[in-house]
Amino acid sequence: MGLYTWLVAHALFPLQERLKKHTTVAVRKRMEETQWWDRAQLERLQTGRLRTLLEKAASDVPYYRELFDRIGFKPAQVAGLADLARLPLLTKADIRANLEQLKAVNARGLARFNTGGSSGEPLIFFIGNERVSHDVAAKWRATRWWGVDIGDPEIVVWGSPIELGSQDRMRMLRDHLMRTRLLPAFEMSPAKLDGFVRQIRAMRPKMLFGYPSSISHIARHAEECGIAMDDLGIKVAFVTSERLYEHQRETIQCVFGCPVANGYGGRDAGFIAHQCPSGGMHITAEDIIVETVDADGNATPPETPGEIVVTHLATGDFPFIRYRTGDVGVLTDEPCPCGRGLPLLKEIQGRTTDFVLAQDGTVMHGLALIYVVRDLPGVREFKIVQESLDYVRVLIATDADFADASLNSIADGIKKRLGAGVTVKIEQVAEVPKEASGKFRYIVSRVEGMAGSPVGKA
Numbered sequence: 001m002g003l004y005t006w007l008v009a010h011a012l013f014p015l016q017e018r019l020k021k022h023t024t025v026a027v028r029k030r031m032e033e034t035q036w037w038d039r040a041q042l043e044r045l046q047t048g049r050l051r052t053l054l055e056k057a058a059s060d061v062p063y064y065r066e067l068f069d070r071i072g073f074k075p076a077q078v079a080g081l082a083d084l085a086r087l088p089l090l091t092k093a094d095i096r097a098n099l100e101q102l103k104a105v106n107a108r109g110l111a112r113f114n115t116g117g118s119s120g121e122p123l124i125f126f127i128g129n130e131r132v133s134h135d136v137a138a139k140w141r142a143t144r145w146w147g148v149d150i151g152d153p154e155i156v157v158w159g160s161p162i163e164l165g166s167q168d169r170m171r172m173l174r175d176h177l178m179r180t181r182l183l184p185a186f187e188m189s190p191a192k193l194d195g196f197v198r199q200i201r202a203m204r205p206k207m208l209f210g211y212p213s214s215i216s217h218i219a220r221h222a223e224e225c226g227i228a229m230d231d232l233g234i235k236v237a238f239v240t241s242e243r244l245y246e247h248q249r250e251t252i253q254c255v256f257g258c259p260v261a262n263g264y265g266g267r268d269a270g271f272i273a274h275q276c277p278s279g280g281m282h283i284t285a286e287d288i289i290v291e292t293v294d295a296d297g298n299a300t301p302p303e304t305p306g307e308i309v310v311t312h313l314a315t316g317d318f319p320f321i322r323y324r325t326g327d328v329g330v331l332t333d334e335p336c337p338c339g340r341g342l343p344l345l346k347e348i349q350g351r352t353t354d355f356v357l358a359q360d361g362t363v364m365h366g367l368a369l370i371y372v373v374r375d376l377p378g379v380r381e382f383k384i385v386q387e388s389l390d391y392v393r394v395l396i397a398t399d400a401d402f403a404d405a406s407l408n409s410i411a412d413g414i415k416k417r418l419g420a421g422v423t424v425k426i427e428q429v430a431e432v433p434k435e436a437s438g439k440f441r442y443i444v445s446r447v448e449g450m451a452g453s454p455v456g457k458a
Contacts, residue, residue, distance in 0.1 A: 001149060002152075004151060004179075005149055005150075005151035005152050006151070007151065008149075008150055008151025008177065008178060008179070009149045009150045009151045012151070012177055012178070013150045013151070013178070016174070017133070017136075020129070020132075021109075021129055022129055022132060022133040022136070023130075023133045024132075024133045024136045024137045024140070025137075027133050027134055027137035028137035028140050028141050030286075031137055031138065031141045031284075031286055032141055032144075034286050035141070035282075035340045035341070035342055036339065036340060036341060037341045038341045039341055039343070041341070042285045042286070042341055042342070042343075043080070043081060045285075045286060046081060046285060046286075046289055046313070047078070047079070047080055047081060049286075049287075049313040050078060050081065050084070050289065050311065050313060051075055051076070051078045052313075052316075053311075053313050053315070053316055053319065053321070054068075054075035054078060054321070055075040055076065056104065056316040056319075057075070057104075057316070057319045057321065058075050060104040060105050060106055060107075060316075061101075061102060061103070061104050061105075061319055062101040062102075062105070063098045063101040063102045064102075064319060064321070066101075067087075067088075071086075071087075071088075073086060073087065081289060084289065084291070084311060084321075084322060085299065087321060087322055088322070089293070089297055089309060089322045089323075089324050090320065090321055090322050090323045090324065091324050092123050092324070092326075095123060095124075095125055096123065096124070099124060099125075102125075102126075102318055102319065103126060103317070103318055104316060104317045104318070104319075107126075107128055107317035107318065108128075109128065109129060110126040110127065110128050110317055110318065111126065111127050111128075111132075112124065112125075112126055113125055113126070113127055113267050113268070114374065114375050115266060115267045115268050115374075123268060124375075125268055125318060126317070126318040127267075127315075127317075127318065128315075128316070128317030128318065130314045130315075130316060130317065131270070131312065131314045131315050131317070131318075133314075134270075134286075134287045134314035135270050135271050135287075135314075138270075138271045138274070138284040138286075138287060139263075139271050139274075141274075142261070142263070142271075142274035142275075142276075142282075143207075143238070145261075145274070145276050145277060146207070146235060146236040146238075146259075146261055146277060147235055147236075148206050148207045148235050148236060150178065151178060151179060152179065152205075152206035152207060153179045153181075153203055153204065153205040153206050153207075154178075154179060154180045154181070154205050154206065154207050154208070154209060155181055155183060155199070155200055155203060155205045155207075155208050155209070155210075156180055156181065156182045156183065156208075156209045156210055157183045157185050157196075157208065157209070157210030157211060157214045157215050157218065158182060158183075158184075158185055158209075158210050158211070159184060159185035159186045159211070159214075159365050159367050159368065181199065181203055181205075183196050183199065183210075185210060185211055185214040185365045185367075186364050186365050186367065186368035186417075187362055187364055187368075188214070188217055188218075188221075188355075188362065188363040188364065188365070189360070189361060189362040189363065190221070190361075192362075193217075193218060193221040194221075194225075196218050196221075197218065197221065197222045197225070197227055197229070200218070200229065200232070201227070201229070201232065204232045204233055204234075205232070205234060206233065206234065206235050206236075207234065207235060207236050207237070207238060208234060208236075208237040208238065208252075208256065208258075209237075209238040209239075209240075210238075210239065210240075211239065211240075211241055211242050211365065212239035212242055212243075212244045212245070212248045212249075212252070212260075212262075213242055213248065213355065213365065214365055215237055215239060215248075215252055216247075216248040216251045216252050217355070217363070219251050219252050219254075219255035219256060220251060220255070222255055223251075223254075223255050229255050229256050229257070230254075230255065230256060230257025230258075231257070232256070232257075234256050234257065234258040235258055236258055236259055236260075236261050237252050237253075237256060237258055237259070237260045237261070238261045238263060239252075239260060239261070239262055239263065240262070240263035240264065240265065241266070243348060243349070244260070244262045248260075249262075259277070261274065261275045261276075261277075262274075262275040262281065263275065264281065264329075264345065264348050266325070268320070268323070268325075269288075269308075269310045269312065269320065269323060269325050270284070270287065270288055270310065270312045270314075270315075270320070271284055271288075272284065272288055272290060272308075272310060272345070273290075273344075273345040276336065276338050276340065277338070278336055278337045278338035279336070279337075280336030280337070280338060280340070280344045281344055281345040281346070281348070282336065282340055282342035282343070282344060282345075283342055283343045283344065283345055284342070285342050285343055286313075287312060287313050287314050288310055288311070288312055288313065289310070289311040289313065290308060290309070290310055290329075290331065290343070290345065291306075291308075291309040291310075291311075291322070292304070292305070292306030292307060292308055292309065292329060292330070292331055293306050293307050293309055294306055294307075302330075302331050302332050302333045303330060303331075303332060303346070304330065305328050305329070305330050305347075305349065306328065306329070306330075307324060307325070307326070307327070307328055308325045308327045308328065308329045308348075309322050309323065309324055309325065310322075310323045310325055311323070327348065327349070328348075328349040329345055329346075329347055329348045329349060330345070330346045330347040330349075331343070331344070331345060331346060332344050332345075332346040334346075355445060356368070356369060356386050356418065356443070356445045356447070357386070357389060357418075357445065357447045358389075358417065358418045358419055359389050359390070359418060359419030359421055359422060360419060364417060364418075366384075366443035366445070367443075368417050369384050369413075369414055369417060369418075369443060370384070370442060370443060372409075372410055372413035372414055372417070373394065373396065373410055373413075376402070376406045376409070376410070377401045377402065377403070377406075378398045378399050378400065378401035378402025378403065378406070379396060379397075379398055379402060379406075380397045380398060380399055381396070381397040381431070381432040382394065382395065382396045382397070382432060382442065383395045383432045383433075383442055383443070383444070384414075384442065384443045384444070385443075385444045385446065386418075386443075386444065386445040386446060386447055387446050388446070388447060389419075389422075389447055390421060390422055390423060391422070391423050391425070392414055392418065392422055392423070392424050392425070393424075393425050393426075393427060394410060394414070394424065394425070394426045394427065395427050395429050395432050395433075396410075396426060396427070396428055396429070396432070397428070397429055397430060397431055397432050398428060407426050410424070410426060411424040411426065
């Protein structure tokens, strides 16, 4: 670890977290101890924290106070993780219908978040300081598994409005001090990609972080241009927010000359699992209980696919208890060769995001269109289909809160990104249909060279 990295990791970043009233440093240090515990010790820790979460929910959260009274559930009687099955699953629809009732009456300083989710259903929820501290600590711990730390030079390829809309002077100063540079994932024209490659070569980062589709797209561009990227000293590429496909992993590894570390989670469910250098996707068991269930909500055994259901133990201010993620995964009882006792998520299925192609040839991350629709009031579900360079269909299911004026907003937003000459047809439907596979894709590009190709699928 270089002197500057040590200064950031041990002084500047801890100071920032203290000023924000976060306990990130202490949580991370504790996690670096508990990651070596055996399964029995970790389950005892989880059970104690689960009981605490449920007791707070019963006393301070109107939604759960009423629910527990109605079904006769007593948090004090929770003796093990199996007792969770006595509670109903929490859906996105439940959260949308009970947003205020899910807040703890004594919660302070809650931050409002939005996400489209893997199902395409817009979701608003709230996060408190405890959860922020634990989520950041989990990511920090996983970063250190790979021999890099906060303060090492980092390129972030991202596209959320939270990141890209907050580039005020203070944030720019913080990123400069932390040696983090943000590259927008939404616009990937050849000229933009040339600039990205130049910036990465000039910075010589120790790590990359971002969407696997976007990082692999940059890698392919560098390769096609004959520009070497494997001589920069990059130690690892962290990818998240989408399903990582093997062709993407191979491209990133080959072009950048570094391993790829997969991560699974989201703003709603938290940082669920991270890959270690031995290959295991370790669940953040100190904070998160992961179940997999079948279509009827019954537990699926290890090695059997099921919907991933999450209970986040650091969400007392806005509880996520048995939250249905909409993703499909496989748990396993097999240990990881690294020796950590953290349980493993063997496989993640069902998250797909396409690129889309603008009329001027600009390749964009599909999320660029998703943000046009997902946060509008009254939108229950949606699906955006790029039929051609000139024609886009939007299937949208709404409720009484949806305003007709939003239809123009959607059309204008898509044209702004794809081109003024694009025809946008908006179809209001009772329910957005799923794919033949049963999975939901909230954006699809059928443009030649996009759909069905490694560029078009993520």
